[in-house]
Amino acid sequence: MIRKILIANRGxxxxxxxxxxxxxxxxxxAVYSDADSHALHVSMADEAIHIGGSASKDSYLVADRIINAAKKLNVDAIHPGYGFLSENAAFATACADxxxxFIGPPPAAITAMGSKSAAKQIMASAGVPLVPGYHGDEQAERVLKAAADEMGYPVLLKAAAGGGGKGMRQVWKAEDFSAALAAAKREAIASFGDDVMLVEKYLTQxxxxxxxxxxxxxxxxxxxxERDCSVQRRHQKVIEEAPAPGMGDNLRKTMGEAALKAAQAINYVGAGTVEFLLDRDGSFYFMEMNTRxxxxxxxxEMITGEDLVAWQIQVANGEPLPKLQDDLSYSGHAFEARIYAEDPENDFLPATGKLNLLQPPAENRHVRVDTGVLEGDSVSVYYDPMIAKLVVWDTDRDKALARLRRALRSYHIDGVTTNIEFLYTLASNRAFHEAKLITTFIEKHQDELFVSDRPEPENILPAMALLLLLKQQQVCRLNAGDPASPWAIPSSWRANELHHQQLTLLYAGENFVLTVNRENRYFxxxxxxxxxxxxxxxxxxxxGDVDAHGLYASIDGHKQQFHWSQQEQHFALYNEQGTCRFTHVLPDYGQDNQETGPADFSAPMNGTIVQLMVAVGEPVKKGTALMVMEAMKMEHNITAPKDGRVVEFFxxxxxxxxxxxxxxxxxxxx
Known part of the structure; x- marks a missing residue:
């Protein structure tokens, strides 16, 4: 009986x-690395033990340290989660020894599915449908190309030991085969230390x-x-849903029984996922099996009401499944959107930074947020940049999709670039709403998906100004110490002059100069x-009024609510129309004429270099833009503090x- 579990994972x-x-x-x-010493999973567990350095290879991938920790703390079982050692047969064997x-399948089952080539041979013997292709041991280029020529182009080259899109190349015509094979092999060697390749017929939709x-x-x-996981970028899933749209009962039963046949072919025990490619004509083909x-x-879980982790523990205890096939049913529809620290406009490159603001939507029976971070935590360079999984459920697909859009609009993160706006655009896309799902969905609809939906200036400038004015008022009152003090009046008072001031806002790459008059002049x-x-x-x-993260605005009698966040002079406003980010450009009071300390040429935050504006050694005047950096979706000019020249760009x-x-x-x- 399992009474104590060590979780060999994080987040x-x-x-x-x-x-x-x-x-x-x-x-x-819980186990933790140097970087995770204050992580949420560490504080949630009953006990936690340090297992090494920040890099995964120095901690979460060191099987011996995890086994020793489990023995030291007298645990009964290890749950590997997913990733890391979850599909490592040697680790599962070490647990048994x-x-x-090991809360997972037998080592032999992991080994059987660990090689795509071997897995396909097993599935062929078991009668599970396979995409036409070559999965043999002979790896000479002439053999691989002959197989491609025979099945007809396009074909897909895949690393036998691969995953996550590494070592994969589409080949559309015979003359491109050699170059594509060489590139796929190089990537496979770099990623897995193994360049054995499969060749499969490439299904276009x-x-x-x-x-x-x-x-x-x-x-x-x-x-x-089943789950539909068609919407992907770089062969990584973006939004998943269950059940799969358009699946009739007969096709569901046929595919489900084929999935069970695949599991039984390797004497499987525990939770697993059998992945298929489903063609437009209803034919389907085994792709791979994930043994975790x-x-x-x-x-x-949302459509069945079952707790799959509880099922895993029950099976690991040697008990029978909680339910048999005839006992299972599903209701409604569910979506999962993966919230990542990444930049969709820059090829989905991962981002790092501190989560200065982290406000997920409220959880209830329709909305679930699975996360491993808290506000104030940092997204580091060491691990996958997933912040959370946003899961929604409702009685049908249209209602669930509406809930997903609403929940995404209610998810507010600042301090690191995320994919939330992209996910909202995707969930609002007409083709997605109509469930026209294919694995190249994002590429096919990129012109519609990579379009900024930031509010027009005239629709958001008054709210930006109001936030700054109310913040100024708070600062004045705080500094005065007495609300009735004349120093607490942020009215821009001048003798014999109107009470007006100017605000300069940088929004969407453009400066907007606003004039503000206080209407009620007497405080x-x-x-x-x-x-x-x-x-x-x-x-x-x-x-209006403002509090820690809420702006309550009345604009020409239209009452609106926003959330807001701030990093120095950089602000973000969030509401149902989306997120807008702007910078309050402070007035120049002439400090530049004063002697200052050494110029600071350090990056103000995590970001991307957009452009180098001058050549190395080129004479420049004070104030000349030397480099443009993009951070938090805003551009920052790095300027010359004095006349001089750049010696080196790093x-x-x-x-x-x-x-x-x-x-x-x-x-x-x-």
Whole structure:
């Protein structure tokens, strides 16, 4: 009987396992690296033990340290989560050798599915449908190309030991085969140390449909229906849903039974996922089997009402499955959107930074947030940049999709670039709404998906101005110490002059100069301040209130609520129309004429170098833009503090830089 579990993982999956273990009255042990010493999963567990350095290879991938920690703390079982050692047969064997239950399949099953080539041979013998292709041991180029020529182009080259899109190339015509094969082999060697390749017929408009299967050690097996994971970028899933749209009962039963046949062919035990390519004509083909719990398992839980981690523990205890096939049913529809620290406009490159603001939507029976981070945590360079999984459920697909859009609009993150706006655009796309799903969905619709939906200036400038004015008022009152003090009046008072001031806002790469007049000129704590804001031929009357993260605005009588965040002079406003980011450009009071300390050429935050504006050694005047850096979706000019010249740039255009990194060396004129 399992009474104590060590979770050999981190982040949201570790937190997810801890929640179920707690419900079952099972004690938990977390493991952590240097970088994760204050992580959420560490504080949630009953115990935690340090296992090494920040890099995965120095901690979460060191099997011996995890086994030793489990023995030291007398655990009964290890749950591997997903990733890291979850599909490592040697690790599963080491657990058994040390009388520790591995909450996963037998090592032989992991080994059988660990090689795509071997897996396809097993599936062929078991009668599971396969994409036409070559999965043999002979790897001479002439053999691989002959197979491609025979099945007809396009074909897909795949690393036999691969995953995550590494070592994969599409080949559209015979004359491109050699170059594509060489590139795929190079990538496979670099990623897996193995360049054995498969050649398969490339389906031009397939869907990616996977079945959740479960088997116990007593010979029982079930499938808990399917998930559609077609929407992907770089072969990585973006939004998953269950059940798969358009699946009839007959096709579902046929595919589910094929998935179970695949599991039974390798004497499988535990949770697994059998992935298929589903063609437009209803034909389907085995792609691979993941011998672990999947990242997207929550959508299956939402439609079935089952706790799959609890099922894993029950099966690991040697007990029968909680339900058999005829006992299982599903209801409604669920979506999972993966919230990542990444930049969709820059090829989805991962981002790092501190989560200065982290406000997920409220959880209820329709909305679930699985996460492993808290506000104030940092997204580091060491691990996958997933912040959370946002999961929604409703009685049908249209209602669930509406809930997904609403939840994404309610998810507010600042301090690091995320894919939230992209996910919202994707969830709002007409083709996605109509479930026209294919694995190249994002590439096919990129012109629609990579379009900025930031509010037009005239629709957001008054709210920006109101936020700054209310913040100024707070600062004045705080500094005065007495609300009735004249120094607490932020009215821009001048003798014999109107009470007006100017605000300069940098928004969407453009400076907007606004003129502000305070309407109620005589200050009283009982009077709610109001202002008239002007920009060119636009005039707005604004008033409202602000608290820690809420702006309550009245703009020409239209009452609206926003969330907001701030990093120095950089602000973000969030509401149902989206997120807008702007900078308050402070007035120049002439400090530049004063002697200052050494110029700071360090990156103000994590970002990307957009452009080098001058050549090395080129004479420049004070104030000349030397380099443009993009961070937090805003551009920052790095300028010359004096006349001089750049001695060396330390980065080139397109490179990512960490906050605080030295950007260049500058020599001022004597």
């Amino acid at each position: 949201e999956i570790a937190c997810r396992v801890i929640k179920t273990a707690r419900k079952l009255g099972i004690l938990t042990v 040390n009388n520790i239950i 397939p869907r990616h449909v996977e079945f959740q299967i479960f088997c116990d050690s007593l010979g029982n097996g079930v499938y808990l229906f 719990l999947q990242v997207e398992h929550p959508v299956t 009283s704590p009982a009077i709610v301040p109001s202002w008239e804001v002007r920009y060119q031929n636009h005039t707005w009357k604004v008033s 980065f080139t255009a397109g490179e990512l830089v960490d906050g605080g990194a030295a950007l260049l060396e500058f020599k001022a004129d004597e």
